[in-house]
Each structure stands twice: as C-alpha cells, then as structure tokens.
Amino acid sequence: MKIKVFILRMESELLNEKNKRFLLLINQTKMTIRKNIGTYFYKN
Incomplete structure (x- = not known):
C-alpha cells in the first residue's frame, strides 16, 4: 500500500511540475x- 501512495505522490508532483x-x-x-x-x- 505504501508503495502505491508513494507512486501516486510522485505522479502528482510530476504533474505539478x-x-x-x-x-x-x-x-x-x-x-x-x-x-x-x-x-x-x-x-504606427
């Protein structure tokens, strides 16, 4: 579960960038x- 949350967080960070x-x-x-x-x- 923790890994999923981490990946989601990374994805949102990338989106923000x-x-x-x-x-x-x-x-x-x-x-x-x-x-x-x-x-x-x-x-003119």
Missing part, C-alpha cells in the same frame, strides 16, 4: 504578445 512549466510558457507567450502589440501600436 508540468503544469508549472506550462503556465510559465503561457505567461511568457502572453508577455511577448503584449510587447509585440505595444511596439506595433507605438510604431
């Missing part, structure tokens, strides 16, 4: 888009 990376990626993309839009409007 993936989600964190994914959110970071989304945030970076949002920032880049905002920068691009900002420079686009600034130029």
Whole structure:
C-alpha cells in the first residue's frame, strides 16, 4: 500500500511540475504578445 501512495505522490508532483512549466510558457507567450502589440501600436 505504501508503495502505491508513494507512486501516486510522485505522479502528482510530476504533474505539478508540468503544469508549472506550462503556465510559465503561457505567461511568457502572453508577455511577448503584449510587447509585440505595444511596439506595433507605438510604431504606427
């Protein structure tokens, strides 16, 4: 039983890591888009 719990915990940790990376990626993309839009409007 303990092993099962341990594995489940490890899996959830991995999922959390993936989600964190994914959110970071989304945030970076949002920032880049905002920068691009900002420079686009600034130029025109």
